[in-house]
Amino acid sequence: MKNTLRQVFHSSKFVGGFTIFVLILLTMIIYPLFNPGNPLQQIGVGTFAKPGTYVNLYDATKAPTETFRLEDAAEKRMANSLSEEDKVAMVEWFTAVEADISDLDTSDTDKMLEMWEQYYDPTVKPKGMIRAKINYYKRLDNALKELGSGDTVIIADKDETGALVETKKILDTDYVNTNAVANVKSLPLGTDNFGRDVLKELVSATGTSIRIGLIAGIVATLIGLTLGLLAGYVGGFLDDFIMFITNIFTVIPGFVLLILISYSLGQEQRGAAVVATVIGFTSWTWTCRSVRSQVISLRNRDHVNLSKLSGHSLFRIVLTDILPYIASYVVMAFILQVSSGILSEAQLSLLGLGPKTTEVPTLGLMMNWAMLYSAHTNGSWWAYFPVILTITLISFSLNLMNTGLDQVFNPTLRD
Amino acid sequence: MKGYRKYFGKKILWFVITFIVAVVLNFVLPRLMPADPVAAITGKLAEGNSDASAVAEIYERYQKEFGTNLPMIEQFFRFCKNAIHGNFGLSFSQYPRSVSNIITSAIGWTIALQFPAIIVGWLLGNILGALAAYIRKGYDKVLLPVALFLGNVPAFGMAVVMLVIFGVYLKIAPIAGGYAYDMIPHLSWDFIKSVISHYQLPFWSIVLVSIGGQAVGMRSMSIYELNADYVKYSRFLGIKDRKIVGYVFRNAMLPQVTGLAMSIGTMIGGALVAEIIFSYPGLGSTMYTAVTAADYPLISATTLIITIMVLLVTLFLDIIYGFIDPRVKAAQFE
Numbered sequence: 001m002k003n004t005l006r007q008v009f010h011s012s013k014f015v016g017g018f019t020i021f022v023l024i025l026l027t028m029i030i031y032p033l034f035n036p037g038n039p040l041q042q043i044g045v046g047t048f049a050k051p052g053t054y055v056n057l058y059d060a061t062k063a064p065t066e067t068f069r070l071e072d073a074a075e076k077r078m079a080n081s082l083s084e085e086d087k088v089a090m091v092e093w094f095t096a097v098e099a100d101i102s103d104l105d106t107s108d109t110d111k112m113l114e115m116w117e118q119y120y121d122p123t124v125k126p127k128g129m130i131r132a133k134i135n136y137y138k139r140l141d142n143a144l145k146e147l148g149s150g151d152t153v154i155i156a157d158k159d160e161t162g163a164l165v166e167t168k169k170i171l172d173t174d175y176v177n178t179n180a181v182a183n184v185k186s187l188p189l190g191t192d193n194f195g196r197d198v199l200k201e202l203v204s205a206t207g208t209s210i211r212i213g214l215i216a217g218i219v220a221t222l223i224g225l226t227l228g229l230l231a232g233y234v235g236g237f238l239d240d241f242i243m244f245i246t247n248i249f250t251v252i253p254g255f256v257l258l259i260l261i262s263y264s265l266g267q268e269q270r271g272a273a274v275v276a277t278v279i280g281f282t283s284w285t286w287t288c289r290s291v292r293s294q295v296i297s298l299r300n301r302d303h304v305n306l307s308k309l310s311g312h313s314l315f316r317i318v319l320t321d322i323l324p325y326i327a328s329y330v331v332m333a334f335i336l337q338v339s340s341g342i343l344s345e346a347q348l349s350l351l352g353l354g355p356k357t358t359e360v361p362t363l364g365l366m367m368n369w370a371m372l373y374s375a376h377t378n379g380s381w382w383a384y385f386p387v388i389l390t391i392t393l394i395s396f397s398l399n400l401m402n403t404g405l406d407q408v409f410n411p412t413l414r415d
Numbered sequence: 416m417k418g419y420r421k422y423f424g425k426k427i428l429w430f431v432i433t434f435i436v437a438v439v440l441n442f443v444l445p446r447l448m449p450a451d452p453v454a455a456i457t458g459k460l461a462e463g464n465s466d467a468s469a470v471a472e473i474y475e476r477y478q479k480e481f482g483t484n485l486p487m488i489e490q491f492f493r494f495c496k497n498a499i500h501g502n503f504g505l506s507f508s509q510y511p512r513s514v515s516n517i518i519t520s521a522i523g524w525t526i527a528l529q530f531p532a533i534i535v536g537w538l539l540g541n542i543l544g545a546l547a548a549y550i551r552k553g554y555d556k557v558l559l560p561v562a563l564f565l566g567n568v569p570a571f572g573m574a575v576v577m578l579v580i581f582g583v584y585l586k587i588a589p590i591a592g593g594y595a596y597d598m599i600p601h602l603s604w605d606f607i608k609s610v611i612s613h614y615q616l617p618f619w620s621i622v623l624v625s626i627g628g629q630a631v632g633m634r635s636m637s638i639y640e641l642n643a644d645y646v647k648y649s650r651f652l653g654i655k656d657r658k659i660v661g662y663v664f665r666n667a668m669l670p671q672v673t674g675l676a677m678s679i680g681t682m683i684g685g686a687l688v689a690e691i692i693f694s695y696p697g698l699g700s701t702m703y704t705a706v707t708a709a710d711y712p713l714i715s716a717t718t719l720i721i722t723i724m725v726l727l728v729t730l731f732l733d734i735i736y737g738f739i740d741p742r743v744k745a746a747q748f749e
Contacts, residue, residue: 247429247433248432248433248436250677251429251433251680251725251726251729252433252436252437252440252680252722252725252726253680253681253683253684253721253722253725254680254681254684255680255681255683255684255687255721256680256684256718256721256722256725257440257444259702259706259714259718260440260441260444260445260714260715260718261444263445263706263714264444264445286677339567340681343569343685346569346571347569347571347684347685347688350571350688350691351688351691351702351703351706352703352706352707353706367571371575371691371692376575376578376579376583376692377583377590379583381579384575385576388568388569388572388575388576391569391572392564392567392568392569392572395567395569396563396564396567399563399566399567400563403563403631403635406635410639
């Protein structure tokens with residue numbers, strides 16, 4: 001046993017997969033310690049807030065300020081408020097006044113502004129340009145000038161009579177230390193369509209999905225193993241009967257059974273555990289087949305015959321003389337079942353047949369929500385891409401472990 | 416020839432038995448469940464209706480329509496009789512279209528998308544896997560992890576990523592539908608062009624996903640065969656490398672055909688979900704709309720059609736396998 005383990009941990013593939021999987025598990029356990037709370041709590045009012053650190057503006061205006069004179073502050077400010085459309089419009093103007101734009105790069109805001117200064121003239125009226133457009137350029141020019149001129153923002157309070165009284169002036173050189181601001185919320189993956197913290201949700205969903213995979217894997221492996229052992233060892237009519245059923249369910253797609261059962265159960269009945277069990281019940285055939293063929297090759301070995309002659313019970317022979325020999329296959333099959341269970345849940349959820357939505361997030365449900373609110377077409381990558389990546393990484397790590405084990409136990413496959 | 420007849424006879428017998436079981440399951444499973452499907456449908460339709468007698472009437476009407484008031488056996492024969500005539504009733508969500516009408520318009524899209532994609536993915540995967548096994552060294556070191564990773568991207572994930580990269584950002588392909596929205600299916604050059612451009616993304620996303628798994632499988636089968644005794648013996652005899660490799664890959668290919676037959680159900684399932692992402696007008700999207708609208712007749716018919724499709728493909732692969740691997744036929748004499 002010890003030797004086998006040592007051998008297994010010498011396989012680079014197994015270790016690679018194992019490391020990724022353990023890292024995912026650790027994140028799942030440790031992250032909630034730093035960021036506790038309900039993962040389904042809606043913190044944002046809007047949908048799809050971008051990833052980043054959010055500083056409370058109310059607190060920031062009250063925090064003590066420092067003055068820094070940074071050279072590139074004005075430029076950055078301008079670059080930030082200049083939208084893509086404005087840039088396109090600026091290029092249009094340059095073309096209209098026949099400026100040389102052959103080596104113009106729209107991502108270089110500095111250069112753009114420099115050229116704007118040089119070529120924009122409010123008195124010029126390019127031929128064929130409509131009035132509204134000319135006015136648009138005037139507004140754009142004003143906005144740019146204002147940003148560059150170092151205007152102040154005034155904070156005012158209402159006094160007893162309702163008149164505004166200036167309480168504070170914010171200059172464009174004022175800086176606030178984020179530590180001095182009472183409320184700073186870091187959202188590394190933004191919020192989703194319901195205004196929930198995606199990272200927190202993702203961690204919790206990964207946990208649920210792995211649990212679903214484990215339950216599905218255990219159910220499928222138990223059924224497959226029991227039936228496979230019985231069919232292979234007992235043989236005869238029992239074997240024929242079990243193989244009859246197995247053959248049928250190998251061909252009827254488990255996916256279809258899963259849909260039929262999940263739909264018939266109804267939304268209310270479908271907790272995460274129920275979905276996991278159903279997945280397990282529709283995916284055992286593969287394990288059953290491979291266990292059976294392994295057992296058949298074992299059942300006439302000398303040590304098994306010896307046990308039989310000694311009058312050991314069927315249960316004991318299977319447990320002590322057969323199971324240890326097929327343990328590696330069973331573990332490998334189990335790993336694959338876990339990975340396909342996670343995938344099945346995701347696919348079911350995308351069809352709208354996933355677990356009940358009010359209790360826990362799962363990876364599939366997160367994907368389903370992101371798709372329902374078309375995160376993929378409105379550019380909110382943080383709502384779906386981390387989910388896809390997580391599913392892929394989990395299943396990649398499990399399969400890598402499986403390949404590693406395969407190479408350890410099947411010497412013919414070794415590199 | 417006798418061996419073949421026996422082999423095919425057995426395969427077809429299995430097909431018939433599995434088919435019957437599939438139909439029975441399709442019929443029984445929803446009816447075994449604690450929830451009464453007719454009650455669920457009535458509940459959906461009668462939402463906000465406080466008149467109890469009207470609700471009861473709706474319930475009775477649907478009970479009659481589905482025949483759930485009849486005994487189970489009689490219901491089953493009615494179901495079979497109607498199914499044979501292609502009559503799956505009327506769709507709830509797309510009333511008054513009949514279910515068979517919806518399915519006939521969707522099934523062509525699914526077949527035209529999935530089978531070429533799966534076959535191309537299978538072929539490319541096998542070629543890459545065989546190359547990896549034969550060349551080894553650097554190529555193998557890079558290819559195996561990449562193939563493993565690609566093979567583990569779920570089909571819908573690949574679909575979303577391709578859609579965002581090529582559809583939304585690069586704008587080189589349309590992002591939804593099977594043809595442009597402003598067109599009505601007809602035979603013209605414009606329509607075909609539109610269909611082809613809409614075909615690209617779903618097609619390549621399914622191909623990419625199936626390449627990974629196949630390449631990994633083919634690689635290990637080829638390594639297994641390359642290490643076999645007959646290869647060493649042939650080398651001793653001085654047979655040309657090229658000839659040996661031909662034999663090796665032929666032998667390694669055979670289990671891949673069975674592998675395809677075994678996994679075709681899962682692959683089609685994954686690809687059906689990928690269809691939803693692209694709103695491709697096939698069976699996957701049909702099933703999605705049916706599920707969201709709780710359109711029971713449509714769900715039942717879609718699952719049945721998908722099962723039949725998978726069964727037919729599996730039978731077809733089994734028959735092909737019989738032709739290319741004489742050992743299968745020989746095994747029938749044991």
